[in-house]
Amino acid sequence: MQAAETEPKRTKSYIYEVYRLLEEKPGVEEILIMNRSGVPIKTSMERQDALQHACLYENLREKCQAFLSKMEPPQLLTMLRVRTRFHVVLLTPDGKCKIQRIHILRLRI
Numbered sequence: 391m392q393a394a395e396t397e398p399k400r401t402k403s404y405i406y407e408v409y410r411l412l413e414e415k416p417g418v419e420e421i422l423i424m425n426r427s428g429v430p431i432k433t434s435m436e437r438q439d440a441l442q443h444a445c446l447y448e449n450l451r452e453k454c455q456a457f458l459s460k461m462e463p464p465q466l467l468t469m470l471r472v473r474t475r476f477h478v479v480l481l482t483p484d485g486k487c488k489i490q491r492i493h494i495l496r497l498r499i
Contacts, residue, residue, distance in 0.1 A: 405432050408484075419477075424448070451481055 405423060409432050412421045422440055423432040428448030430440040451467065458465040470481040 422447070447479075447481055451483070 409421060409423060412418055413434075421432070421434045422430055422443055424430045424444045424447075428444050430437075430444050433440040435443065450472075451470065454470055455467045458467055467481075467483060469483075472479040472481075
């Protein structure tokens with residue numbers, strides 16, 4: 391079997407369902423769903439902000455994945471959590487389709 395046959399196809403309904411579920415989560419401020427190329431597919435941000443965030447997050451994901459692949463044994467990135475004083479950013483590569491979900495949460499202090 392070829393790789394294209396083994397991976398399920400990404401559907402718009404799946405992306406909209408994931409987006410809807412993330413919107414319902416309490417504390418989620420922004421949502422950015424992008425493909426593996428770093429192009430925003432669905433977002434709650436302005437277009438220019440989404441493109442800027444997607445580029446930065448894609449670079450961060452690539453660097454983390456390169457680091458993990460050099461470990462013994464090589465590891466795959468399943469989730470990356472970046473926490474600042476006021477926000478938490480979760481990058482979650484999706485196995486079902488070739489997207490990454492980014493959740494920006496506001497922390498209560």
